[in-house]
Amino acid sequence: MQQIKEILKSKAEEVEKDLEELMTLEEETAPQLTEAMQYTLLSGGKRIRPVLTLLTAELLSGNYEAALRAGSALEMIHSYSLIHDDLPAMDDDQLRRGKKTNHLVFGEAAAILAGDALLTYAFEVLAGLNLDPAAKVKIITNTAKYSGQQGMVGGQVLDLEAENKELTLAEMQKVHQAKTGALIKAAVLNGVYCSEYDASAEKALLAYAENIGVLFQIVDDLLDQTGDTEKMGKVVGRDEELNKSTYPKLLGLEAAKKAAEEHAAQAKAELDIFGEKAGDLKALVDYILKRQH
C-alpha cells in the first residue's frame, strides 16, 4: 500500500505540473477567466483519472508524454463538471477540495464560463497531443463520447432527476455508470489509445475501468455517509440531504461494503492477462477500496 501511495503522489505531482504549464497562457483574453479556471483546476486532488491514463500507457509501453497530456485534458473535463455541478441551480455546494466552490469566489456567471472554457480547452489540448492524427481523433472521439450526453452529462441529468425519488438498484447503477463511470472508462481507454494495443488488451482494460468505476462510486457513497467533512475537503452527508439513492441506502452498509470488495476483485482479475506488469493498476484498486477521504 505504501508503494502505490508514493506512485500516486508522484504521478499526481506530474499532472499538477503539466496542468500548471497548460494554464500558463501566452495571451490572455480575459485574465479573470484564466484565474477562475486555474482556481478549480489547480486545486490539487488525487488526479485519479489522469493517473489511470498514465498507468495504462505504462502497462502497454505507450507514449507517456502524450498520456500525461491526455490525462491533463481529462482532468479539465472533470474540473469543469465539478464547477457546474456545484452551481446553485445544480447541487448548490459550498466546499470543494477544502476551498470555497468556484461560484462563491468568482460569481455564478464567471463559474459557468470557466467551466465552458475548461471543456473547450480540453479538446484543444487533445488535438495538440504529440501522436499521429488518427490516434488523436480516436482519443477525441472517445473523450467526447464518454463525457457528453451519452456519458457524464447524461448521467448528471439522470442524477438530478433522481433526487427525492426511490431508484431501483439497476436505475441507480445506470446513473452512476454515466455520471462517474464514463469518465473513468475514458481515462483508461485514452491510455490504451496512446499505445500500441490489441483488441484483447482494450477489452480487458475497459472491463477493469467499468469495475473500478462502480467501486469508486460505492466508496464515495460510503464516505459521504461515514466520512469527515474536514478530511474530505467537501461537505459530507449531502446524499442524505438531497435524498439521493446510494449503495448503502439501497443495499445496507454491510452489503455495500461487500459489493465494493467484489468489484475490486473483479477489476484485478481482468488484468491477469497482463501478468506482473499490471501490478500498479491492481494496487490502485486496493487503494481505492481502502481510501478514507
Place this chain on the structure above:
Amino acid sequence: MQQIKEILKSKAEEVEKDLEELMTLEEETAPQLTEAMQYTLLSGGKRIRPVLTLLTAELLSGNYEAALRAGSALEMIHSYSLIHDDLPAMDDDQLRRGKKTNHLVFGEAAAILAGDALLTYAFEVLAGLNLDPAAKVKIITNTAKYSGQQGMVGGQVLDLEAENKELTLAEMQKVHQAKTGALIKAAVLNGVYCSEYDASAEKALLAYAENIGVLFQIVDDLLDQTGDTEKMGKVVGRDEELNKSTYPKLLGLEAAKKAAEEHAAQAKAELDIFGEKAGDLKALVDYILKRQH
C-alpha cells in the same frame, strides 16, 4: 439580393436537416436532456455560421458534405453559447428566436447541462467528419481555439465585465472580436480546412471573416436600438437596459452605419483574388449589411 436570399434559405434548410439527423440519437441516456438540446438547436435561425462554412468550401471546391457537418457542429457551439448567455446569472433573457429561452422551459440546471452536452457533442461530430485525420485535427484545433478562453468564452467574460462601464472604441472592439468575431472566423476557416487551399486563400478568407464579424456586430447593435421585438424574435433594447457599449452609442447612429458600410466594402475587396467565384460570399456581405432582423 433575391438570389442570395434563396441560397441562404436553401442552405439553412440543409443545415436544419443535418442537425435533425445529428440529434436523432440511437441511444438516449437522458431523454429530457436530448429534448433540451433539440429545443434550442433546432429552433431555426439563419444559420449564418454554417452557411459561411458551406460557401467557403464551395468557393474552394472543397468537401461539401464535410463542410455541412462541420457547420452543424459549429452551430451546436453557437447554440450552447446562446443557452448559457441567456441564463439568469448571465444576460437573464426571456426570449430567443421567438421562443421562451431554454432555462424558462427546462429549468436552469437542465439548460446548463444541455449547453455542456451540445459543446461536447460538437467535438464528437468534428472528430467524425469524413476527412483525413490531419484535416479533422486542424478543424478541431481551430474550432476550440476560437470558441474557448481566447475566443468566444473569453469575449463573453469581457462583455459581462463591461456592463455599466464606459468602454473606448478599441476596448469594445476587443470584446466583439472575441465574443462574436471569433466564431465567424472559425466558420470560414473550417470551410477552408474542408478544402485544398494555399496560404493566400486562407489569408484572404480570414480577412473577409474579420470584416464581416465586425459588420455583423455593428448591424446587431443597430437592430437592438432600432429593431422590432416581434420581427427579431428576441427582446430588443437590451443593450440600453444593460448599459452596454455599442457602436451607435460610441460613434453615433450615422457614423455606425458608415462603419458598417466600410467593413462591408473591405470584406468584399478581400475576395477579389478569387474573381467571379466569390459572388455568393460577396452577396452575403450585402445581405448582412441590409438585414432588418
